[in-house]
Amino acid sequence: MKTEIRIINYVDDILLLHQNKEYLKKMTQRVMDTLKYFRFAMNTEMSETEPNQIIIFLGWEWNLANATVRTKPKKRLLLLRDLYYMRRWIKTETEIAIKQTAKLIRKLNYLRLKSQEATLLLNIVDHQKAKAARLRGQNTTMTMNKTAIPDINWWIAKFRANIPAQLIQISPQMTMTTDAAPSRWGSTLDKELEMIAMAHGTW
Known part of the structure; x- marks a missing residue:
C-alpha cells in the first residue's frame, strides 16, 4: 500500500x-x-x-x-521522586541497591532525545554503579559518592523546568570559536564558513 x-x-x-x-x-x-x-x-x-x-x-x-x-506529566513526577530519593540517600550515605541505581540510570537514559548532555550527566553515577557491581556483585548494595550530587541536581532542574525539546534542529547563523593558552587567547566569528571578525590578546 x-x-x-x-x-x-x-x-x-x-x-x-x-x-x-x-x-x-x-x-x-x-x-x-x-x-x-x-x-x-x-x-x-x-x-x-x-x-x-x-x-x-x-x-x-x-x-x-x-x-x-x-x-509525560506522570513520568516526569515519578522520575523526580526517584531523583529526590537518590539525592537524599547520597547525602545521608545510605546504602542503595545496585540494581535500583541501574534501574534509575535506564529510566534517565531515555531522555537522550530531549537533551544531548543527558548521557554525559549520567557518567559519574554509572561509573560508581559499575565499580560497585564489579567489586561486590549486582545483588548487593553500595554507597554513592557525593560527587554525583551536582549531576542529580542537574536532572532535577531539567525535570522541574520540563522545557519541550525542538524536534527540528535550527542551524546556527554564526559560529564563535575560542581558544586559550597560558599567555594568550583568541576568538573568531564565522558566518557561513567565512570569518567576519577576530579578536586576540594576552593575559
Missing part, C-alpha cells in the same frame, strides 16, 4: 503523520484494515485513531503543531 503519509514505527508502535486531517483519518483506517487483513492484533484501548496534534508516542508527549516533545 503506497500512500503520502509518513509512517514512524518502533517495534509495534506506529505513528502516522500528514498535514491534511481528513486524509490522515482515511489512511489511518486503511492501515488498520491492512493490519487486520494480515492478522495483526491491535490494542484499541491503547491506540489513538483520531488525528490529533498532541499525542503520546514512545512515552513522550509530542506536539506536532510546533514540533516539540516533552516528558
